[in-house]
Amino acid sequence: MKPILLLAASLLLSAAPALAETGEEARASRGSGGGDVEGCVECHGDPDLEVTLESGETKKLHVDKDVFLGSRHGGKLSCTDCHVDLKGSEGGHPEKPFKTSREFVVRYSEQCRSCHSDHYAQTLDSVHHAVLEKGNLKAAVCADCHGAHDVGRPGEPRASISKTCAKCHSDIFATYSASVHGTALLDRDNPDVPTCTDCHQSHAIASPRTGAWRLQTPDRCGACHGDEQKMKKYGLSNAVLKTYLSDFHGTTASLQKAEPGANPVVALCTDCHGIHDISKVKDPGSRVLQANLVKTCQKCHPEASANFPAAWMSHYEPSPDKSPLVYAVKLFYMFMVPFVIGGLILQIGLHLWRVVVKR
Amino acid sequence: MTSEFIQRFTLRQRIEHVAVMLTFTLLSVTGLPQKFFETGWARFLISLFGGVGGTRLVHRGAGIVFTLLVIWHFGSAFVDVLARKVKLTIVPTLKDFADAIGTLRYYLGMAPKQPTFDRFDYKQKFEYWGLVMGGIIMVASGFLLLYPIFFTQLLPGEIIPAAKMAHSNEGLMAVLTIVIWHMYSAHLNPDVFPIDRSIFTGKISRERMHHEHPLELARIEADRNKPTES
Numbered sequence: 001m002k003p004i005l006l007l008a009a010s011l012l013l014s015a016a017p018a019l020a021e022t023g024e025e026a027r028a029s030r031g032s033g034g035g036d037v038e039g040c041v042e043c044h045g046d047p048d049l050e051v052t053l054e055s056g057e058t059k060k061l062h063v064d065k066d067v068f069l070g071s072r073h074g075g076k077l078s079c080t081d082c083h084v085d086l087k088g089s090e091g092g093h094p095e096k097p098f099k100t101s102r103e104f105v106v107r108y109s110e111q112c113r114s115c116h117s118d119h120y121a122q123t124l125d126s127v128h129h130a131v132l133e134k135g136n137l138k139a140a141v142c143a144d145c146h147g148a149h150d151v152g153r154p155g156e157p158r159a160s161i162s163k164t165c166a167k168c169h170s171d172i173f174a175t176y177s178a179s180v181h182g183t184a185l186l187d188r189d190n191p192d193v194p195t196c197t198d199c200h201q202s203h204a205i206a207s208p209r210t211g212a213w214r215l216q217t218p219d220r221c222g223a224c225h226g227d228e229q230k231m232k233k234y235g236l237s238n239a240v241l242k243t244y245l246s247d248f249h250g251t252t253a254s255l256q257k258a259e260p261g262a263n264p265v266v267a268l269c270t271d272c273h274g275i276h277d278i279s280k281v282k283d284p285g286s287r288v289l290q291a292n293l294v295k296t297c298q299k300c301h302p303e304a305s306a307n308f309p310a311a312w313m314s315h316y317e318p319s320p321d322k323s324p325l326v327y328a329v330k331l332f333y334m335f336m337v338p339f340v341i342g343g344l345i346l347q348i349g350l351h352l353w354r355v356v357v358k359r
Numbered sequence: 360m361t362s363e364f365i366q367r368f369t370l371r372q373r374i375e376h377v378a379v380m381l382t383f384t385l386l387s388v389t390g391l392p393q394k395f396f397e398t399g400w401a402r403f404l405i406s407l408f409g410g411v412g413g414t415r416l417v418h419r420g421a422g423i424v425f426t427l428l429v430i431w432h433f434g435s436a437f438v439d440v441l442a443r444k445v446k447l448t449i450v451p452t453l454k455d456f457a458d459a460i461g462t463l464r465y466y467l468g469m470a471p472k473q474p475t476f477d478r479f480d481y482k483q484k485f486e487y488w489g490l491v492m493g494g495i496i497m498v499a500s501g502f503l504l505l506y507p508i509f510f511t512q513l514l515p516g517e518i519i520p521a522a523k524m525a526h527s528n529e530g531l532m533a534v535l536t537i538v539i540w541h542m543y544s545a546h547l548n549p550d551v552f553p554i555d556r557s558i559f560t561g562k563i564s565r566e567r568m569h570h571e572h573p574l575e576l577a578r579i580e581a582d583r584n585k586p587t588e589s
Contacts (some may be wrong), residue, residue: 079411187570246396254397258406305511307512310517311511311518329525347482356549
């Protein structure tokens with residue numbers, strides 16, 4: 001999948017000369033070293049400079065020189081590195097053909113690929129790009145998340161990531177902000193909890209509605225919740241992924257993942273714990289609190305009785321105090337299987353020895 | 360002089376064996392990959408059945424057929440015993456324990472000869488009752504896993520993971536027993552190599568009867584001679 005995408009991306013990029021270079025190399029070699037900005041700010045330094053577009057919108061054309069020089073690109077790029085169409089123009093340039101302000105942003109974001117071809121290629125795989133291709137210009141492009149003249153270092157502070165997504169996905173952000181992950185990030189700048197991009201990725205953001213994406217849920221949660229070091233810090237068990245996979249739901253999900261076009265019909269992590277509204281297990285409102293569990297089971301198993309939730313061992317390994325019956329059965333077979341099979345092999349060995357060797 | 364071959368199994372017993380053989384194989388190839396779902400061979404087997412959904416469907420179908428076979432076997436055995444058509448030759452007796460020890464002594468060179476056996480020797484009885492007990496565990500735990508909502512209306516929820524633990528381990532033990540023990544006694548054993556055909560043809564040679572089941576042979580021949588003697 002990846003190489004094909006990259007190939008497609010490079011075909012799209014065929015106008016750019018630095019084709020074969022990786023993003024890193026391209027970025028190092030292409031900047032003009034932050035040449036002349038002064039010429040442009042002669043006009044664009046004027047805070048009142050603006051133009052009325054065909055749509056009737058007013059487009060501000062002012063660029064704060066200090067903001068640009070303080071950005072990640074300041075001192076590295078000159079204006080015409082991005083505004084390549086204006087290279088060589090002096091003392092005014094022809095008007096742009098953009099009808100709307102949005103068209104302007106979308107078109108200029110295309111320019112990022114000449115240096116950031118790797119990340120650009122990833123966005124071609126994203127749900128944002130798919131929406132854009134359908135003609136919906138509202139879909140997020142580079143500048144919407146990274147900014148334009150004020151490009152900063154992405155993800156600093158971490159909370160800025162989720163706040164960036166919130167610009168469009170405000171409902172989900174509100175839910176996330178109240179979750180155990182969101183509060184830790186936004187209130188305490190916790191370095192371990194996931195921001196939006198830890199689950200959804202930053203550039204290759206896939207649609208979360210496909211079966212294939214949903215079936216990756218255990219891997220996604222397990223990346224942190226299966227990590228012993230990380231979970232120890234918060235007194236959480238890192239056996240949750242293993243115990244999930246060894247039970248009916250997890251085994252099914254794991255096997256379905258290999259099937260093309262599979263649509264999960266079993267409970268994934270998020271079906272019990274929630275998605276953006278994940279709370280602490282011990283919160284009174286938690287769906288997985290013992291008292292609320294039967295209701296959660298009934299979402300899929302409407303006939304489930306009060307006994308039913310105990311059919312799931314709550315991510316615990318069988319032990320004498322957690323599930324004594326299961327533990328007893330396990331112990332029984334731990335002795336029984338080697339005893340029976342060993343006994344049979346021994347008997348076969350003795351028989352062969354008697355009839356073949358020591359006749 | 361008796362004929363060379365003696366009838367050992369009825370047609371019904373032979374059909375039952377083939378039916379159990381087929382369902383057992385089907386249950387194994389659809390059950391084991393669910394236990395070892397993370398391995399490559401398991402993924403391959405599951406893909407042969409069209410994914411996990413298809414695999415489970417075949418497993419459950421075969422499980423229901425196996426259940427019917429168990430019911431049929433005990434139902435008909437019960438009727439036959441009541442009608443005094445068969446003797447309970449498969450029931451373990453004290454002699455079987457003595458035979459097991461006697462055989463072990465023979466293997467170890469502490470006795471010059473094997474004990475003599477009747478219709479079923481202690482190994483055959485062990486395998487039969489192992490299959491019966493294992494079969495009952497598999498059927499009971501299998502139904503618990505098939506209808507967890509129904510069974511937990513009355514039973515505690517923990518019965519479901521306990522059934523899964525039992526089903527998974529008992530199933531593995533059954534497959535290992537068949538692969539190791541049954542393959543040896545019915546195929547690789549030098550006495551019958553390459554295959555003991557009697558369960559398929561229903562017949563066994565008088566020579567083998569003399570060697571493996573002399574007590575039964577003596578009884579058969581005594582019965583046969585009775586009318587001429589009296």
